[in-house]
Every structure is written in structure tokens, then in C-alpha cells.
Amino acid sequence: MGVTGGLLWAFVAAVTLAGQGAAEGQGATSMARRTIEETLKDLTDRLMSIPGVEGTAEGLCDGQACIKVFVAKKTPALLRQIPAAVDGYPVAVEQTDEFRALDR
Amino acid sequence: MLLFAFLVVGLASAGGPPSVPPGLQRAIAAQEAHGDALLAKPGVIGTAVGLGADGRHVVKIYTESAGVPGLPGRLDGVPVEVEVTGELVAQAAPIGVSTGSERLIRYRGALYCTVGTIAARVTDGASVYALSNAHVYALEGSTPSGTVIEGLNGDRILQPGRVDMTAQACGSSQEINAAVIGRLWDYVPLVFSTKANNTVDAALATTSVAQLGTATPAGGYGIPSSTTVLPALGQLVQKHGRTTGLTIGTVTGVNATVMIRYDKGQTRFVKQVVIQGSGGPFSDEGDSGSLIVTRNGNYPVALLFAGSSSSTIGNPIDLVLGVWGVTIDGAP
Numbered sequence: 030m031g032v033t034g035g036l037l038w039a040f041v042a043a044v045t046l047a048g049q050g051a052a053e054g055q056g057a058t059s060m061a062r063r064t065i066e067e068t069l070k071d072l073t074d075r076l077m078s079i080p081g082v083e084g085t086a087e088g089l090c091d092g093q094a095c096i097k098v099f100v101a102k103k104t105p106a107l108l109r110q111i112p113a114a115v116d117g118y119p120v121a122v123e124q125t126d127e128f129r130a131l132d133r
Numbered sequence: 134m135l136l137f138a139f140l141v142v143g144l145a146s147a148g149g150p151p152s153v154p155p156g157l158q159r160a161i162a163a164q165e166a167h168g169d170a171l172l173a174k175p176g177v178i179g180t181a182v183g184l185g186a187d188g189r190h191v192v193k194i195y196t197e198s199a200g201v202p203g204l205p206g207r208l209d210g211v212p213v214e215v216e217v218t219g220e221l222v223a224q225a226a227p228i229g230v231s232t233g234s235e236r237l238i239r240y241r242g243a244l245y246c247t248v249g250t251i252a253a254r255v256t257d258g259a260s261v262y263a264l265s266n267a268h269v270y271a272l273e274g275s276t277p278s279g280t281v282i283e284g285l286n287g288d289r290i291l292q293p294g295r296v297d298m299t300a301q302a303c304g305s306s307q308e309i310n311a312a313v314i315g316r317l318w319d320y321v322p323l324v325f326s327t328k329a330n331n332t333v334d335a336a337l338a339t340t341s342v343a344q345l346g347t348a349t350p351a352g353g354y355g356i357p358s359s360t361t362v363l364p365a366l367g368q369l370v371q372k373h374g375r376t377t378g379l380t381i382g383t384v385t386g387v388n389a390t391v392m393i394r395y396d397k398g399q400t401r402f403v404k405q406v407v408i409q410g411s412g413g414p415f416s417d418e419g420d421s422g423s424l425i426v427t428r429n430g431n432y433p434v435a436l437l438f439a440g441s442s443s444s445t446i447g448n449p450i451d452l453v454l455g456v457w458g459v460t461i462d463g464a465p
Contacts, residue, residue, distance in 0.1 A: 066388065073390045086386030086407050089366045097386050126441035129394035130268050130334070131421035132247045133296055133376070
């Protein structure tokens with residue numbers, strides 16, 4: 030289910046990118062790409078409103094800039110709501126548990 | 134004073150029942166009866182029970198210099214020995230170890246003591262301060278009226294923290310008095326909201342170079358650099374904390390937005406650094422306040438304050454130091 034949802038998001042993202050490129054009469058490679066900071070900012074506000082999403086960050090995935098989404102627990106219902114890629118940046122979901130202050 | 138009180142206890146238990154020598158009991162009684170009056174004399178800095186050259190128990194009087202006048206030769210029949218020790222200076226505490234506030238935190242109707250870690254000694258060029266988290270030094274907790282910090286500037290700050298005291302739960306008054314390294318100077322209040330934009334969980338306590346040093350204990354990373362670096366993905370880092378000691382990890386996330394659970398609720402932090410341990414957890418409960426530095430060069434990167442079973446979260450150190458315009462008092 031999660032994989033399907035992710036693929037759907039990737040498809041939508043790819044179509045959106047392609048559509049924008051075509052509308053400008055240019056190839057996708059020459060498009061001005063949004064910075065990861067801009068993409069992350071928009072995505073964070075959206076994702077953090079989903080129960081079970083604990084955080085987001087810029088990260089590296091196989092040496093490539095990516096967006097990390099931290100979740101308390103990976104469940105199909107939660108994964109369905111998280112895109113696989115946005116603005117060309119891959120999205121990696123990490124199960125981190127809940128973050129808490131570390132005093133004792 | 135306290136040091137000598139412990140000495141007495143140590144000797145008493147070393148002698149131990151069932152055969153406590155009568156000389157020891159008499160010496161302890163004499164020291165207890167006259168110790169306060171002796172300490173009131175100028176030049177006397179301590180008293181203790183010890184063994185004389187002939188193996189008999191004596192009351193020892195420690196003095197700053199030779200020739201302090203008016204000292205007795207015997208106390209209640211117990212011989213007195215005067216020893217010149219010079220002024221006693223408490224050893225400065227290391228960084229990266231147990232610390233906390235004297236104040237107890239109220240949580241669900243009960244009072245608890247808490248503990249965290251001293252990040253580092255910092256300086257504004259004139260004074261020195263101990264750096265840790267606001268939730269360690271100023272505590273955190275909220276009342277129905279919405280107050281989220283229970284600490285007050287001026288609260289006594291301790292090393293070790295009360296959780297690590299052993300005479301009784303949360304420490305005896307003697308242990309607490311002996312552990313004071315400073316007083317809460319200032320902290321950044323936390324805003325408790327799921328839409329909050331907290332960036333630092335930080336507090337400063339006044340201290341002195343005699344009370345707090347600049348290096349971790351042996352086996353740690355040593356002295357942090359006074360030059361900070363920005364967190365970067367893939368950066369190899371280390372920290373020394375009260376609970377897990379020296380650990381090594383990698384920066385795996387920057388510019389992170391994360392929800393953090395405190396005793397009294399969740400709140401949001403932005404611009405945070407995410408670290409994952411190498412070969413084990415990078416941090417655990419009690420490591421709050423640890424300074425995260427680069428593995429190579431000990432350049433400060435972040436102030437540890439939160440984590441989960443898999444990850445550690447830190448505030449970028451430049452944001453922390455920028456609150457007060459201070460620098461890490463470390464290696465040039």
C-alpha cells in the first residue's frame with residue numbers, strides 16, 4: 030500500500046515537472062530547480078500535520094541530497110500519505126520513535 | 134569542612150564494628166565537640182581525626198601556615214597534631230559530566246530530581262559560565278497557568294546532579310552544599326506549541342575557573358576548540374555525556390524540524406541537527422546538555438538536548454552561543 034502511494038506521488042511529481050518543462054518549451058534538465066530548503070519548508074508544514082510524523086530534515090541518500098521524514102512508526106496508513114519524491118528530491122522515511130528531552 | 138567530615142566517617146567505618154578502638158571514639162567525640170570553635174580561629178582551615186606517629190588516634194588541625202597561635206595541645210585528653218596544608222582549593226569539575234539544578238521538578242503531583250550534562254565552560258571575555266540545557270538547569274514543566282519553566286535565576290547549580298548523589302534519594306544537604314558550582318544565570322524559555330519555532334534549549338550558570346575546568350574526564354575527547362563549525366551532512370562527531378560517556382556518530386540530518394516530548398507536553402524545534410551513533414546509540418537519558426564536537430579537531434557543532442531510540446537531536450551551537458554572545462572557553 031505504502032509503495033503504491035509512494036509510486037503515485039512520484040508519478041504526480043514527475044508529471045508536474047514534465048508539464049512545467051513542456052509549458053516553458055524547455056527540457057526538464059534546464060529548468061530552474063527549487064532549492065531543497067524551499068521544497069523542505071513547504072513539505073514540512075504539510076507533513077507535520079499528519080499524526081505520527083515526528084520531523085523532517087535535509088539528508089543524504091546514497092550520496093544524493095534528499096528529504097528525510099521521521100515517523101514514530103512506519104504503518105501503511107502513514108506511509109500512504111508521504112510522497113516518494115518532491116521537486117526531484119527523493120523522500121526517505123525513517124522510523125525514529127518519538128523524540129524526547131534527554132534528562133533523567 | 135565537608136571533606137573532613139567525610140574523612141571522619143571513612144575512618145570510623147574502616148575501623149568498623151564490632152571492635153571500634155576506644156581511642157577513635159574519644160578522638161571523634163573531641164573533634165566534634167571542638168571542631169567548630171577551632172575552625173572559627175583565623176588560619177585554621179580544617180580538622181579531622183587521624184593517627185599519630187605512635188599509632189594512637191589524634192585530632193588533626195589543618196592550618197594555612199605554620200605558627201597559628203592559640204591552638205591546644207590536647208582536646209578532652211586526646212592529643213592534637215597540627216599540620217600545615219596551605220589553602221585547600223576544590224578541584225575544578227570536568228565538562229561532559231553530571232550536572233543539574235538544586236530545585237526539584239514537580240510532575241504529576243510528585244517531586245523529582247533530574248540530571249543532565251555540562252556542555253562546556255563558556256566565556257563572555259570577562260566572566261565564565263557553565264553551559265547546559267534549559268531543561269537541565271531551569272527545568273521544564275508547566276503549571277495549569279501555562280508557566281513552562283520552574284527554575285529561577287539564582288538557583289544553585291550542582292555537579293554532580295542530585296540524581297547521582299548517594300547519601301539519600303536526591304542527595305543529602307551536605308552532598309548538595311558540597312556540589313555547588315554556580316548559580317543559574319539565564320535561560321531561553323521554551324515555547325510549548327506544535328507550531329512553535331524553538332531553536333535552542335539552553336541555559337547558563339555563573340561559575341568560576343576554580344569550580345569548572347575546560348576538559349572532559351580522561352577517556353573523553355579532551356578540550357573542545359573555541360572555534361565552532363556549522364553542522365554538515367556526513368560530518369563525523371563525538372560527545373562526552375553523563376550517561377553514555379564518549380560516543381561517536383555522524384550528522385545525518387540538518388535543517389530539521391522535529392517534535393520533542395518534554396515531561397509536560399510536546400513542542401516543535403526548527404533548524405536542528407540530527408545525529409546517528411556509530412555502532413550503538415549516540416545518547417541516552419542524562420546526556421542532555423552534552424557538547425557535540427567534530428571527531429577531528431574537537432570543533433563544537435551542536436548542543437545535545439533530545440533523542441529517540443535511534444537518533445539524537447542537537448541545537449546548532451552558533452545559535453546557542455549567539456543568544457548571549459559567548460564563546461566556548463576551550464583550545465585556541
